[in-house]
Amino acid sequence: MDNSPKTENSLTIYPFVVPNLLISYCCILVMPEKQRGRYAALAIAAVVIVVGIPLWWKTTETYRAWLPFSEISELDSLQLQLSVDIEVVFSRGTLTPEQQKKFPLSHVNEKEHQVDVSIPELLTSPSTEADLSLHMLSESSCGSVVVYVIPESSTLLPEDVKVYVGQRRTALLRSPPFKTSWNLKEVLSNLDVEVEQVVSTMSFGHQDIVAALSNRVRMTKVTKESMADSMRAIKSSPGYEITFSLLNPDPKSHSLHWDIEGAVQSYIQPLLNKLAPIANFSVDSQILYYAVLGVNPRFDNSVSAYTLSADSLSHVINPVEARLGSNAASSNPVLNFLLYVPDAHHSPLFIRDHSKRKVPSNAFHSPRWGGIMVYNVNEMYGPEAERPVDININMAKVMGVFLAQLRLMLGVQHTHPPTGFVLQSPGSAGLADWELDRLLWSRSVENIATASTTITSLAQLLDQIGNIVINDNIAQQVSSAVTSLQSAVAELEAGNLAFALQYSREAILASERAFFDPSLLHLLYFPDDQKFAIYIPLFLPMCVPIVLSLLKIVSEAKKRRADKQAKSD
Amino acid sequence: MNYCNLITIFAFINLLVSIPHGYSNYVETKAGQFFSSGHTNNWAVLVCTSRFWFNYRHVANTLSVYRSVKRLGIPDSHIVLMLADDMACNYRNPKPATVFSHKNMELNVYGDDVEVDYRGYEVTVENFLRVLTGRLPPSTPRSKRLLSDDRSNILIYLTGHGGNGFLKFQDSEEISNMELADAFEQMWQKRRYNELLFIIDTCQGASMYERFYSPNLMALASSQVGEDSLSHQPDLGIGVHLMDKYTFYLLEFLEEVHPASQANMNDLFKVCPQSQCVSTPGHRTDLFQRDPGSVLITDFFGSVRKVEITKDTINLTSPVEPPIKRSGSSDIQIESLTYVDQLPVAEIIHQQDCLEANVTRCRRKQQRTRKLNCQVVEKQTA
Numbered sequence: 046m047d048n049s050p051k052t053e054n055s056l057t058i059y060p061f062v063v064p065n066l067l068i069s070y071c072c073i074l075v076m077p078e079k080q081r082g083r084y085a086a087l088a089i090a091a092v093v094i095v096v097g098i099p100l101w102w103k104t105t106e107t108y109r110a111w112l113p114f115s116e117i118s119e120l121d122s123l124q125l126q127l128s129v130d131i132e133v134v135f136s137r138g139t140l141t142p143e144q145q146k147k148f149p150l151s152h153v154n155e156k157e158h159q160v161d162v163s164i165p166e167l168l169t170s171p172s173t174e175a176d177l178s179l180h181m182l183s184e185s186s187c188g189s190v191v192v193y194v195i196p197e198s199s200t201l202l203p204e205d206v207k208v209y210v211g212q213r214r215t216a217l218l219r220s221p222p223f224k225t226s227w228n229l230k231e232v233l234s235n236l237d238v239e240v241e242q243v244v245s246t247m248s249f250g251h252q253d254i255v256a257a258l259s260n261r262v263r264m265t266k267v268t269k270e271s272m273a274d275s276m277r278a279i280k281s282s283p284g285y286e287i288t289f290s291l292l293n294p295d296p297k298s299h300s301l302h303w304d305i306e307g308a309v310q311s312y313i314q315p316l317l318n319k320l321a322p323i324a325n326f327s328v329d330s331q332i333l334y335y336a337v338l339g340v341n342p343r344f345d346n347s348v349s350a351y352t353l354s355a356d357s358l359s360h361v362i363n364p365v366e367a368r369l370g371s372n373a374a375s376s377n378p379v380l381n382f383l384l385y386v387p388d389a390h391h392s393p394l395f396i397r398d399h400s401k402r403k404v405p406s407n408a409f410h411s412p413r414w415g416g417i418m419v420y421n422v423n424e425m426y427g428p429e430a431e432r433p434v435d436i437n438i439n440m441a442k443v444m445g446v447f448l449a450q451l452r453l454m455l456g457v458q459h460t461h462p463p464t465g466f467v468l469q470s471p472g473s474a475g476l477a478d479w480e481l482d483r484l485l486w487s488r489s490v491e492n493i494a495t496a497s498t499t500i501t502s503l504a505q506l507l508d509q510i511g512n513i514v515i516n517d518n519i520a521q522q523v524s525s526a527v528t529s530l531q532s533a534v535a536e537l538e539a540g541n542l543a544f545a546l547q548y549s550r551e552a553i554l555a556s557e558r559a560f561f562d563p564s565l566l567h568l569l570y571f572p573d574d575q576k577f578a579i580y581i582p583l584f585l586p587m588c589v590p591i592v593l594s595l596l597k598i599v600s601e602a603k604k605r606r607a608d609k610q611a612k613s614d
Numbered sequence: 615m616n617y618c619n620l621i622t623i624f625a626f627i628n629l630l631v632s633i634p635h636g637y638s639n640y641v642e643t644k645a646g647q648f649f650s651s652g653h654t655n656n657w658a659v660l661v662c663t664s665r666f667w668f669n670y671r672h673v674a675n676t677l678s679v680y681r682s683v684k685r686l687g688i689p690d691s692h693i694v695l696m697l698a699d700d701m702a703c704n705y706r707n708p709k710p711a712t713v714f715s716h717k718n719m720e721l722n723v724y725g726d727d728v729e730v731d732y733r734g735y736e737v738t739v740e741n742f743l744r745v746l747t748g749r750l751p752p753s754t755p756r757s758k759r760l761l762s763d764d765r766s767n768i769l770i771y772l773t774g775h776g777g778n779g780f781l782k783f784q785d786s787e788e789i790s791n792m793e794l795a796d797a798f799e800q801m802w803q804k805r806r807y808n809e810l811l812f813i814i815d816t817c818q819g820a821s822m823y824e825r826f827y828s829p830n831l832m833a834l835a836s837s838q839v840g841e842d843s844l845s846h847q848p849d850l851g852i853g854v855h856l857m858d859k860y861t862f863y864l865l866e867f868l869e870e871v872h873p874a875s876q877a878n879m880n881d882l883f884k885v886c887p888q889s890q891c892v893s894t895p896g897h898r899t900d901l902f903q904r905d906p907g908s909v910l911i912t913d914f915f916g917s918v919r920k921v922e923i924t925k926d927t928i929n930l931t932s933p934v935e936p937p938i939k940r941s942g943s944s945d946i947q948i949e950s951l952t953y954v955d956q957l958p959v960a961e962i963i964h965q966q967d968c969l970e971a972n973v974t975r976c977r978r979k980q981q982r983t984r985k986l987n988c989q990v991v992e993k994q995t996a
Contacts, residue, residue, distance in 0.1 A: 450924055
């Protein structure tokens, strides 16, 4: 250990011994004999107390760099304010002319835009063109929401659809019924509830924030759905590894070809590029031969196919996982996506859900682990084909399933939209802008909560154990984490989501690095009782004569004073 | 709470999620399953702390728990196995490459695929605490780390020689119960576990869990303070005691458990009563939030995954682009390499498909073919 007290002791002994010897020598030379002892003892005691003890204290103290403890204790009672920029645009025909006249422009930041409502395609299925044209009207920044309110009787949206959320940050809201005699305030307050619902779907709702803060705030009242959601999405981490594996249990019958590089480049990479501000992603792939599922599928006569029931799916993953392997160099969480092609004797293989119905995607996933898809190839060749059969896997279909599972794993998918809402599917872009915003909001809050917990518990630990050495690099990491946290909170308040996420990411990286520094194991440092055991054999023999002689001097002085008084009396 | 108050200021937060009808039943059952245990993955840290040949039984204890845990589904990547000494290849082992747990050499717990992460002198108090708290040097490989998250259930099993309030490591150092409790608190602060089951099989084992103060901990020990844990049976062929009583009966109990079993913790508490164990096993559940009767054995010893059916898929219409060719690859001529032709063994010897058959039969066949190969080579060279 660096701060072993033994090496320093030998150095600190010298200031005790040498001046004492010098002074005693001087006393012996100069003073008469009777006073010699007295002054020698006093001088020695003076040197010990004035020079020795401070020197010993200084040389044996552990190096503890300064930490901003006051700011850290402020972080403990963190208060977050999140602000979202919302733009509400009323299209022509929504408001009567009187209500329009009374629009207090100072109150609400409103822009008059003429929305082209004569696009017939919107009758059946809202197309992306309307969404694009709406997007052109106002380029919305990261984190903001634009809501276009259309008249109640408008035919843009189908009958039962109340809100249509596009791929960018826009939503079409059908105006709730209101009387033309109402003044503007009543109209706006009536609209408030609807706008709130839209914004909570597109940005964040109460449950989302509570789930993001679950690190700090133990969720007491949670719905089962939100619990399931919070368990499914993977925790915030600086990087993720995504592994695609092709399992071929029967290479004698099937010779499988999959263009995984191209598929990843076309379908998965756009999503990962969009998610680049959140984390680093690394993608790899492998092919495993003779890898079997742990469960025997049962033959179902009614469909003349093999089936896997939903209950047996839980036991499928474990035997495979032992063979999957992972990148030894990084400690990032891994998401595995497996494509299983059943062997020729057990084809076709279907997955049944709890109500015994066929699952159209033929895939299942496990939260925080990944997904498995079963791909049947028995229809691609006849019985007379020469074994092994060359099969090209349709990567678009496979990646469609994997992309959906990946979105669920990353927490991007909005699992329970409210009734009357239609969310446009992101398609090949992989991710809608508002979905990205949702993820950014919850990630920022989660990062801030985690980083502040880490820093406060680290400060507590360092405070409690007084003799842990705090190196400069730890102090620097802690300071940078604290400043990043403060900046992130300020940016969240201002509504700059992108900056807030960046600061929160820096904060969490710095706090993790400080917390998990290998030198902070308090086992490495001597507790106080062990220190006493080391120092007492060294110092006690020296201090005992000094103390005794001091006591003797004091008692002599008392006796002399008593004598003087007796004489004077 | 502060957060809730502030967020309601913004007034978009009161959201009532209404679930579409078609989903409700499905989500109910699935969420019900999730809700019961709250974990998504399992980890195990199995530590044997004693060295020397006469402590064979501690290594056998740890390996038998390792074997059960692997059989019930936890993969090697999620197990941190620390063995302080190597019994299988010890010079005094009359049957090398084996570690037996039942006398008459009935069960070899040192199978073909034991993966020991910390071995020999690497098993120290410092390394153990580093694994638990995560404060490992950056060069540590993945297999030596405990990469658990806030939804991991961790099983920690310690065995060796212990006393009142301490456990001896390698006959030279010890870990105290306070240090262990502090390490668990550090883990809780960083949310490195969802629930933790702590089993210790040493003398006076109950003293090791007295000082725990972090939530979600359940502890079992083989003996109370003041009692000794005893070993089970000696094997006259090997010459040492093979297992400790508590772990022997624990292993027998776990052999009955399979991945789908519904045995719960109350059954585990009944393992090895005093009549069998001589010492009184103890347990501590006051820090645990769920009722032990509702906790399944497989929540800690196995790895039963929560599974959901993928309902939605994304319709991808754009065609697959060819992968971007890295520039300069056409300049470098890579010679394609091939393997030298092997002996046409399949033509010489009829070999059965070994996939479903008995592995020993397969091995014997392979040994036979190896011998015959040697003869063939000799013939050819001659």
